[in-house]
Each structure stands twice: as structure tokens, then as C-alpha cells.
Amino acid sequence: MNSKAIAVTGLRKAFGEKAVLDGIGFEVAAGSVFAMLGPNGAGKTTTVNILATLMKADAGTVRVAGHDVATATRQVRAAIGVTGQFAAVDELLTGRENLQLMADLKRVSGSQVVDRLLERFDLVESADKMTATYSGGMRRKLDLAMTLVGNPQIIFLDEPTTGLDPRSRRTMWGIVRDLVADGTTIFLTTQYLEEADQLADRVAVLDQGRLVAQGTPAELKGQIPGTHVRLRFAALDELDTAARALPGSTRDDEELTLRVPSDGDSKSLRALLDRLDDVMINAPEFSVHTPDLDDVFLALTGHKTAEEAMAQ
């Protein structure tokens, strides 16, 4: 495989009159985590389905593991694993039987593979219980374990932690990090900004069928105004002097603070500190504030994420 695990250009898909994907393009480097971030109905599952050869695109090119999904379905399928929102777990089988079934389907021989996965996902104790008795978190783990049978190079995780409690979510994140450390490429979709921030090397924001932004989490945060330095002074005359020395800043006389717009990088911070030195002022408190992905989402799409709206 070349260094691009996934390459997509001009991808379009409509259901009837409704354009769900309106010409999107992106690339995913091998061995990295790419997060597609978007609210309910943005088109995330549709994208996963097309990339995983489960659905045909109307237009555009999609290459996965170096193969065109339209013409080399078999080769693409051999290279990928897919974990969806609706788990492939059979409730009437035990965890072990589900894994063994997957191993048989993928023609992976030996019960060792199954044992190792049960151990890795901390499912040994429940291995011989019917999965109908599993919690949501256990089921997700089993589903992901089933995806890993046969060591796929590229894994699609469609909203892997939706509905999970914070602890199970962190366990999932740990598993994703381990997979990437082993060289696996991960394409994940999420509605959770924190998840994208925590896991992804690159993030693409999908809104109403279009990618409204792409970049590293830090780049996305840097795209919107809002990074600033907050300085607190010991006395009003010092605040006065500093405010004069730093044009464009906003002062709060009660708090004795000054808010200075900044790129937040070392060069601009040094320049700011030099200005304070020039006028011989010391700020006992100094902090850099970077907007989070919630701010980015709001700025890019004009509306809040479902997660944020729910929290209000």
C-alpha cells in the first residue's frame, strides 16, 4: 500500500432528490486516525458505507488500500474491517462463538486468535455467556474484536462510542490508540468533538453533505478567531501601562485583566512578553486560551453540535 490508505475525490451520493454527499474529497495517511465529524444525518454513515464497499457512489473516485472501490471490491474488502452503529454481534451466541464465527468466515484458523482477542478486550470472563446479556460497552468491544479478526490494515469505526458511558468510551479510545501504534489506519466518524480532538491526527467536518473544514485539531481551532492571552496585573496603573503597550487588547478593570488577541505560537508570545518588558511591567498571571472544537463547529456551520445542544 502507498502512504495514502484512503483517497477520495468528488464523492457524490443522493437518495432521490436529496444530495447526501455533495462532492467531498479527502485523504487519509496510512497509520493515522482520521475523524469525520458531523451531526446526525450529516452523511457520515453514507460515507463509511461507500468507502467500505457496502454502497455505490453516484460520482467521484474512492481508493481504499490502493484499490478503486468501484472495480476492486474484493481487494478492498480483504484490507478492511468495519464496525458499524448496528453491531454485527449475534445475540444468541456467546462472545467466543461470535468471534469463532468471524474467524471461520474470514478463514482464519485456530482458536488462539479468538483467545487473544478475548484477552485483549478484557472479555475473558464473559466469553462463554450469551451476548444478549452483555452491556452496551461489552457489545461494542466484542464488535470491534470481531472486526480485528484477520488483522485488517484499515478499520472503519462508525460512531464507536455513541451511547457509551465515559469509562467505556475511554477504554475504546485506548484500544484505538493501540491499533494505531501497531500501524493500523483508522477512519472514524463521531458526533463528539472531544473524541476527534483526543484521537484524530486529522479531522474533517461534514455538514449537510459538504466538508466545511479539514485539518489537524489544532489547525481547525487556529482557523477561527478567539485564541488569546489573558494577563492579570497586581494594580490598576500596571494594567493602564500594559493596555497602552498592547494595542487591540480588551481590559477588565475590576478583574485587573487584559485580553490580548494572539496566534498562540511561541513567536507571538515572545513578542508580547517583550512588549511588557519594554514598559517594565510584570504580569503575575499569564495564560493562553485556545478555542475548543465546539467553538470551531459553531463558527464553521453556524449551528451547535447535538452534543453541545444536549448539554444546555
Ligand SMILES: Nc1ncnc2c1ncn2[C@@H]1O[C@H](COP(=O)(O)OP(=O)(O)OP(=O)(O)O)[C@@H](O)[C@H]1O
Ligand atoms: N438508504 C437510504 N435511503 C434514503 N435516505 C437515506 C438512506 N441512507 C441515509 N439516508 C439519508 O441520508 C442522510 C445522511 O444519512 P447518514 O446515515 O449518512 O448520516 P449520519 O451522518 O451517519 O447520521 P447519523 O449519526 O444519524 O447516523 C439522512 O438524511 C438519511 O435520512
